[in-house]
Each structure stands twice: as C-alpha cells, then as structure tokens.
Amino acid sequence: MQQRTLLTNINGLQGEIAVPGDKSVSHRAVMFGAIADGKTTIHNFLPGEDCLSTIDCFQKMGVSIVQKGEYVEVEGKGISGLEEPSEILNVGNSGTTTRLILGILSGIPFHTCLIGDDSIAKRPMGRVTVPLRSMGAKIDGRQDGQYTPLSTRGGALKGIHYHSPVASAQVKSAILLAGLSAEGKTTVTEPEKSRDHTERMLQAFGVQVDVDGNTVSIEGGQQLKSATIHVPGDISSAAFFLVAGAIVPNSRIELKNVGLNPTRTGIIDVLKEMGANLEIKNEQIRNGEPVGDLVISTSQLKGIEISGDIIPRLIDEIPVIALLATQAEGKTIIKDAAELKVKETNRIDTVATELEKMGARITPTEDGMIIEGRSSLHGAVVHSHGDHRIGMMLAVAACIAKGDMSLQNEQAIAVSYPSFFEHMENLTIKK
Numbered sequence: 203m204q205q206r207t208l209l210t211n212i213n214g215l216q217g218e219i220a221v222p223g224d225k226s227v228s229h230r231a232v233m234f235g236a237i238a239d240g241k242t243t244i245h246n247f248l249p250g251e252d253c254l255s256t257i258d259c260f261q262k263m264g265v266s267i268v269q270k271g272e273y274v275e276v277e278g279k280g281i282s283g284l285e286e287p288s289e290i291l292n293v294g295n296s297g298t299t300t301r302l303i304l305g306i307l308s309g310i311p312f313h314t315c316l317i318g319d320d321s322i323a324k325r326p327m328g329r330v331t332v333p334l335r336s337m338g339a340k341i342d343g344r345q346d347g348q349y350t351p352l353s354t355r356g357g358a359l360k361g362i363h364y365h366s367p368v369a370s371a372q373v374k375s376a377i378l379l380a381g382l383s384a385e386g387k388t389t390v391t392e393p394e395k396s397r398d399h400t401e402r403m404l405q406a407f408g409v410q411v412d413v414d415g416n417t418v419s420i421e422g423g424q425q426l427k428s429a430t431i432h433v434p435g436d437i438s439s440a441a442f443f444l445v446a447g448a449i450v451p452n453s454r455i456e457l458k459n460v461g462l463n464p465t466r467t468g469i470i471d472v473l474k475e476m477g478a479n480l481e482i483k484n485e486q487i488r489n490g491e492p493v494g495d496l497v498i499s500t501s502q503l504k505g506i507e508i509s510g511d512i513i514p515r516l517i518d519e520i521p522v523i524a525l526l527a528t529q530a531e532g533k534t535i536i537k538d539a540a541e542l543k544v545k546e547t548n549r550i551d552t553v554a555t556e557l558e559k560m561g562a563r564i565t566p567t568e569d570g571m572i573i574e575g576r577s578s579l580h581g582a583v584v585h586s587h588g589d590h591r592i593g594m595m596l597a598v599a600a601c602i603a604k605g606d607m608s609l610q611n612e613q614a615i616a617v618s619y620p621s622f623f624e625h626m627e628n629l630t631i632k633k
C-alpha cells in the first residue's frame with residue numbers, strides 16, 4: 203500500500219486546467235464502439251484504470267482496440283462479432299464495466315466469467331442480474347448471482363418494462379443494452395432521472411431511443427453504426443477543484459471543457475446555493491453533450507439541505523460536498539442518498555470516519571449525513587479505503603489543514619484521475 207505526503211495549508215490554488223475525459227462517457231464510447239459496425243474513434247478518452255478495464259474486457263472478446271493515451275480506435279464487428287473469451291474478464295474496480303457488460307452479454311449465447319477486485323465483490327449485482335434474467339439471460343454467480351464472480355451464457359431475450367426501485371444509470375443502461383438483442387420493446391422507468399449518457403450516445407451510434415420523462419424505451423434488433431466521439435471533461439473530476447477553489451483562500455481556478463450534462467450538474471447547483479463565486483463560460487453542445495468552462499474563486503459559503511431528485515445528479519460528488527460543507531456557515535443536511543452505501547466504499551461511513559480524523563463534525567445517518575460548519579481542519583494520517591473519490595477529497599481537505607498530513611492507499615486515485623496530483627501541484631501556490 204502506497205502512502206503519500208500531502209501538501210497542507212497552502213497559499214492558494216491559481217491557474218487553468220483541463221480535467222481528464224468523462225469516465226462514464228469513456229466507458230460507453232469503448233463499449234458501443236465494440237458492438238458497432240466499423241471503426242469508432244474516441245478523442246479525449248480517460249486513460250484511468252476503470253476505463254482500461256473496459257478496453258481489456260472487449261479485447262478479450264476479440265475486438266481490436268488500439269489506445270494511445272487519450273486517443274482510441276475500436277474496430278467494431280457488430281454485437282454478433284464478439285467472440286467467446288478464453289480468459290476470465292477482469293473488471294477491476296469498475297461497477298460501470300461490470301453492470302453494462304452484463305447487459306451486453308445477456309443476449310450473446312457464449313460463456314463468460316467475470317471477476318473484479320475486493321470492492322467489486324461487495325457491490326450489489328442482483329440489481330442487474332435479476333431483471334436481466336427476467337428477460338431470458340442465463341447468469342449465475344456467488345449468492346445466486348448477487349455478487350461477483352459471475353458467469354453468463356446469454357440467450358434469446360424478450361423485451362420487458364422494468365420499473366427500477368433505484369435511480370441508477372448502470373441498471374438502466376444494462377437493461378437497455380440487453381434490449382438491443384431482445385425481441386420487441388424494452389422500457390425502463392426510474393424513480394428519478396439518472397445520468398443519460400447511454401441514451402445520448404446510443405443515438406450518436408444511430409440507434410432510435412425514446413425518452414419520456416423518467417422512462418426510456420428501445421426497440422430490439424437495432425444495429426449500431428460506428429461514430430467519432432469527443433469525450434467532454436469529467437464534471438465529477440472537476441468537482442474536486444471546484445470545491446478546492448471555493449474553500450482555499452486566495453484561489454481562482456479555470457476549468458476548461460467540462461461536461462455540463464444536466465443529469466450531472468447537481469454540484470453546480472449546490473455550489474451556487476451555498477453562495478460560491480462560480481461562473482460558467484463558453485457553453486456549447488459537442489456530440490450531443492453540453493460542455494463549458496467553469497471559473498471558481500474563494501467563497502463565503504452557507505450550509506444548505508441537499509435531498510430529493512438532485513441526489514442522482516451529484517451522487518459521486520457527495521464526498522467532496524461533505525468537505526465543502528465543513529467550511530460553510532451553519533449546518534448542511536444530506537438526505538435520500540442511501541446509494542452512497544453501495545459505491546466503491548460505504549461513502550457515508552468513509553467520509554465521516556476520515557474527515558472526523560481531521561476535526562470535522564459529521565453525523566452519519568441512514569441515508570446521508572449532517573455536517574456542522576465551520577470547522578478548522580488539522581493534518582492527520584488518512585486513508586482512501588481504496589476509493590478514488592475519498593482519496594481525492596482528502597487531498598483537497600489537506601490544502602486547508604494545519605500540520606502534517608499523509609494519505610494511505612493513494613494509488614486508488616488512478617481509477618478515475620491519474621493526473622490528479624500533477625494538476626494539484628501545477629495550481630498550488632506554496633507558502
């Protein structure tokens with residue numbers, strides 16, 4: 203396990219960065235390219251470990267994929283061009299890879315075996331294996347297919363109308379991807395709208411997708427046609443620098459080309475409601491996805507309540523929002539976020555445990571947390587628990603902490619933001 207000394211109590215963060223490509227979009231670009239007809243090219247791909255796991259899985263199914271940094275070429279031969287892998291598919295730490303691949307494999311008659319790391323082994327897979335089986339997929343696995351390792355042998359699928367109990371883009375996407383190989387129409391209705399990159403990108407690959415509020419439908423038998431994809435910067439990665447810019451004195455950071463898909467911009471709404479100095483510039487649409495530049499500077503913040511249908515729009519940002527709230531005047535209450543318990547770690551527990559080591563006052567609840575502001579934070583030996591978002595949140599917390607600080611298991615950050623510390627270093631004004 204690697205440990206890193208973190209820079210503490212810095213003199214400000216100033217300058218301009220382009221955060222890496224969006225993780226959700228990068229995964230989908232590789233997957234859809236792999237099951238499309240013809241060559242797909244991907245620009246500004248995220249070469250993080252999760253997306254590399256997706257590439258590796260499709261290469262093991264006979265797809266030729268050449269990745270050079272942020273540029274990728276995928277030679278798709280259609281969904282029926284995938285080949286039975288002779289090796290186990292290893293999804294690493296990636297929930298997106300696991301669940302979306304299960305959807306694709308559901309309609310393919312060959313056999314596969316899927317494993318991941320210790321964190322993946324704890325994440326619930328029944329939320330996709332149960333509806334996929336109801337479409338006709340043959341999926342088995344530990345505890346009757348609730349957890350990895352999993353094995354698939356797809357079959358003749360029938361379209362379903364699935365009412366998902368959770369707002370989850372991974373559940374929605376898995377069922378829609380299986381729907382491509384199913385007879386008839388497949389529909390998913392969610393309690394709140396989750397991120398819609400699958401719907402948008404399938405259309406860029408020539409698939410007809412019908413969206414009506416929180417309901418999405420797709421007709422089976424549609425063939426994807428190759429596409430050129432420009433991946434926007436990841437707002438979930440930008441979030442760490444948005445929070446850093448707001449809480450570190452003497453800061454002004456410009457973040458270029460950030461994805462502003464409305465199903466992902468809850469962090470912007472929260473920052474504005476808390477009183478942050480945040481400006482959005484150069485908004486435009488690229489590849490069906492809105493993008494723009496964000497400028498954040500040191501802000502006076504106030505506590506707010508965060509609950510209801512904004513939660514799926516900022517679910518991955520809650521760890522760093524909790525840090526933001528420690529620097530706001532008054533109380534911040536986060537509710538309706540029980541999904542945090544089934545991420546790379548139980549993010550309610552890991553956020554509270556690690557920030558409390560630094561002097562924050564956080565009460566974990568069943569579906570969120572209550573954060574008392576403002577707290578002055580001090581250095582500590584903190585731990586990512588193998589969760590990239592916890593690791594980055596703690597590195598941002600260090601910027602305002604007094605005393606020495608180190609982060610254990612810092613390598614987890616490479617899952618979604620391999621250049622995180624380089625960007626942090628470039629922006630930092632040292633004392």
Ligand code: SPQ
Nearest residue numbers: 226295296297298369370371372373518545546
């Ligand atoms: O891929 P993974 O491991 O599930 O990654 C996370 C993350 O923090 O990066 C969640 F832990 O993001 C998910 C996100 O929470 C990525 C995702 C997607 O690309 O479809 C959707 C969300 O998960 P869910 O379960 O709500 O569908």
